[in-house]
Amino acid sequence: MTKQTRKALCTKCLNPRGTTGPQRPIAMASAVVIAGLSLAAGSVQAQQSGPRLEEVVVTAQKRGVVENAQDVPVAIYGFTGDMLDRALVTDLADLGQLVPAADLPPTSPIRGYANFNIRGMGTIGTVTTEDPTVSLVVDGMPLGIAAGGVLNVYDLESAEVLAGPQGTLFGRNTTGGAVVMRTRRASGETGGRLDAGIATYGHLELAGALETATDDGALAGRLAFQYKENDDIFDNVAGPDVGESEFYMVRPSVRWRPADSVTVDVVAEFGKDEGDGPAARNIFDERTTVSQSGFVPPEHKFDLALNNPNTNDLEWSHIIAEVNWEVAGGVFTSVTGTREMEQVNEVDSDGSALSIFNFNPFIDQEQFSQELRWSGPIGSSLNLTTGAYFFSQELDYKERRVIFDGAVTPALRSEQEHDQWALFAQGTLDLTDRLQLLAGLRYTEETKEIQVASFGNCDFEFTSCTFDQDLDETWDNVGAKLGLNFRLSDDWLTWVSWTRGFRSGGFNGRNPNPQTPAGPFDEETVDAFEVGSKLTFLDGAGRLNAAIYYNEFDDLQRTILNADNLQTVENAAAATISGAELDVAWSATEHLTFFGGFAYVDADYDEFNGLDVDFPADGIPDPERAKELDFFNVAKYSASGAVEYGGLDLGGAGMLDLRASFYWKDEFPSNIRNYIIYDEIFVAQASATLHLPGDRLQLTVYGENLTNEQYGQGAAATGLFFVDFIAPPRIYGARVTYRF
Template sequence: MSEDAMQLDEIVVTARKRARGESLQETPISATAFGPAQMENFFVNDIVDVGRLAPSVALQPSAQKGVQNFAIRGMGVSGSTPSDEPAVGIFQDGVYWGSNYGALGDLFDVESVEILRGPQGTLFGRNVTGGAVSFRSARPSFSDSTKATVGIGNYGSYEASAVLNRPLVQDKLAARLAVQSRWLDGYFTDATTDSDYGESHSLIVRPSLRFTPNDNLDVTLIGEWYSEKGDPVVARGVSPSTLPGSPLTLPQQEGYLTPANFWTVAPDTRGSNDIDVLFGVLEVNWNLGGGVLTSVTGYRDVRTRVLTDFDGTPSRAFLQSIAQDQDQFSSELRYAMPLSDSFDFTTGLYYFEQNFNFREGRDLNNGTQRLATRSLLDNDSFAIFAEADWRPLDRLTVTVGARYTEETKKAQAAPFGACALDFSTCTLSPQAKTDDSNLSPKLGLAYRLTDDQLLFASATRGFRSGGFSLRGTPIIEPYKAEQVTAYEIGYKADLLNRHLRFNLSAYNNDYKDLQRTVLGTSPTQGVVQSVFNAADATIRGIEVEATAILTEHLSVSGSYGHTDAEYKSFAGVADPGSRQFVRVPKDSFNLTASYERTLADGGAFKANLSSSYTGAYFFDDPNLLKQKSYNLLDANLNYTTPSGVWTVSVYGKNLTKEEYAFWGSTLGFLGQNSFPGAPRTWGLRLTAEY
């Protein structure tokens, strides 16, 4: 192998929405990007998996199936309240997910994933104060290709997928169809029946068309149907073991999430889970006037039906039913143009609207207490934005940008007790309305020390939308937008003839009017538990990423993130600095190694090993429930035949059988519950590609 062939590959990203893709190493933002080869190397199934490979990123599920609790640089959401706006924006093919409900983003037939760390308000808008995750589906190409995969694993795991790509009119019209289905009997044992628990069946169907009538116009239409059915997220009651009704206190327990029989549950009812997501996007790129005019129009419809034994014990103490319907429409029109070698810009308009209808029922204390709530929300938003790069000197770039947003929310709610459990009757409040506007500016500097080394710094502002608390409480006065002022410096380098890639970032983010659920006083309702602008905080940290080619066959990579999150004020807390953020470990890191070589028979062998460490963190604002630190070790072996058509793979995840949970809560006199992560899993996969 030549010296040039051993160099690290250039990674091209579209994070800054310029007229053409940019090299990640030349882009003055903190970002991690993955292509199909990297995701296949580490058997990435969804966004949760890919989040373990980036620093200061925690992409976790919640206590409801298909609801994400994503955090970047200490900012995120913990819970499943539908009105809670995310702090990490998810963008599928350029379309923002307006709700935390839906799928967790199965990364099947995806050509790229970009994780942008820190506020991204100028180009991506509201609700990206922590960062953004953008993934892009593979587009139809003008060549015949077919890829099919089947797999089998422990815990009754099966998978099958196929991708067909065909040119319909050469160089003019191409079609692609991607289909994937996965089955799982469940990772858990039901202690009351000694049967499997956690069954799941998911299906993705994604057809797409690409039309290029001439060299200046490219039109892509993508549709997707996602379905997931089976058992709900597994809740496990861990303390106490007594029946409901006994007076109990909840002392802080350092290691409460590591009891014996960790993957055993004892539900009184199996529950059910039913999610359907319809998605469509039309993307048009038109080379016009020396630049590119881009239109991205998307629609998403989410239907969720969940019945969960939330206390996770044999006693019928807390049976929860949730029905959530959400639909959204968005359209972005932008123009990007390099005016000269020293100046280029992107500017655009954006419109978004969504509606949701949320219902929740709670059957408590063996049916002696039955409560239900309902909420409705209409939300629309409009924005205008621009960002420009100016190079006054050969190696110096100045970036200036801003985004202005106007937003309206209209809401109705029926608190717990105002609806019958079957929703045959329900008394909704009069409609409440709030209007808001916000400006998100950015100033950045980038200086090229050499052709392979970049220094950059930025100052930016962003916001997380205000609104109404819509889960079981009366509608009170709206809470304000959450504001962040962020400062960052960074260094990117390809060294040793591009055998070593080293990136370093440091940041300081000041948050004002943090939205937290606390006891507060409303002028109209008195003392209520609801969302208030309850806190101010500072989050600072450092991040390191490195990749090295050690030999012709061996490469290693790793990342480290240290997060120091501190409350400056917190309503009702005398010493806010002593309280830790929810789901924010101080330290996290990952290490990966890949070994690849051509065998004597002409076939190829590849081995991959990855380890991800997550430091200890709390699940709740009072800091009662703590998850201890844990490390997940994954590995896989792959052999590709000399023809290049067949690949057989053996993989294992959580090989050390680490015990951890991705969510936990206190349930008053019922004690506590936890939602365990997956145990050790393994499987065999066969792929044909031609």
């Protein structure tokens, strides 16, 4: 294996199917990917008999190269930018509907808050000092907090969903998995694309990507941009209608090749998303204060009754520099990233026409990260990736509430500084020509310092805050991975692995009162066991991937709503999550392709301390009843599927592509105490794309949520109210794309 791997490090080599080494250095491969993986796959198909599936390349093993996803012994769901376009994916919430093992909607009263869930592990609530269970990585830079994490995906080179703990290479906060996004880089050519679209509810979109390069190709630049606006989507019987929004993003990037062995990429992004927040709809329950006050939700399933503003104002900017240098027989990579984001929201939390509970959070975050790593072969049988990582973050959180029409107006503030460093290594050792030993280790140390002004210690305008708690804590952690990879044939990869991962400890930045300590709570740890298989069959026309896993969690962090309706984060539980996943694709003919996915999750608490399961809460924990609860936002069964018919020849009118898809999710509770149970969800969409002669201009018409399903993207339940944040109704649209 390793002799083939060593050869594959040259910039002109492409690894043949059946080897597990690197395939192409990222520096050279990006240009190929940007030119269109579908075109590359098409040229391969011409050399083979019969249809072949489109190849997907990924960077999940951080080898400084891209690899065929079928050659990576990880449960990974990879998508090219073209695949995302065909599937009408516009943000990460849409991406989640392609992966049954993942749930990526904005399950929060704060718009764009990434309470992501993979394999049963997710977060709930809006405590910004609580770290996520799913790491979101953009161009090699992990995002520090969940706020602002439901990103748009325009002009991506690839997106990867990694299921299960990824602690050795990706570090902390991957007890559920990771979502890895890579934007398109300049290819060294001159050209681009322009997009324009309209849809129901006044949706308008203008976007594009332009690039150019010097004559020798040593310096190239790309500029991607996107503007979107929406009119109101939901009728509001108690005030202004809801759903209006305006979004823009600008992403300039530069690629510099000072030498054949060195590539420097610099990517910047600036964006703003403002307008209305999530569509909060009250759920009638006679036990809540809102329902006891006589409020009844509107009859129509998409009507709202909000008497207070639901608004969002989010701004962000980041700069990421990636250097790849082919040296010492491998690839040295440096990824430097800095990001700033600010978000202000007004939230009608009770979702009713009554002034029972409204809150107004202010989030201000700055982060810096640096990763240095080297990857390559050592000797004839070892392939190693090793490196160091540093992360620093400052987080300022302010919140005020208006309760019972202003009778109570508490405010709080917290300021946190967070530093972390890590050393890691992961390698594969060829035991035979088909059997590999995989081993990895990561040491992490982090420190958090926080000042907290609990509720009541800030005035309403935050002009004066008294910090009643000044806390700090340092944690260290050793993560590890051990596995065996075995090839039954050149087209069939199997593996078995054990991984130990962790989620950071921390503090309650939203602290209830000065008498309640703001923490710390400890790290959450997981031991994950997985058996997986990736099979390519029918000479590349079929794909069948499967995985079975068993995960044991200790010191499980849970956001608990106490008797005072205030959130705290505690190491409240131990749990076991097991499950199975299936991913299948079949290119039946040159034109017809089927896709399907299925996930089964069995999540059980082994113990759950500190939770009062009664409603209304009486403040008395009941561990025996608590451990019988189901996991929030986790369906036992979920599935997705799609069928594509591409290249239907219309003669002089061009070529037609057709696609239809669905996403199904079984019933599941949407809050920690299981007060709100969502019915099963079935969402369908379809599109038709006409490629006019010359293949420069294409016209697409589409429909989303074709069954007009009313389904929730998150919920909240307190003694005051039950509320659901609902997704948009059926949408029809059209889009035109011009490539040059």
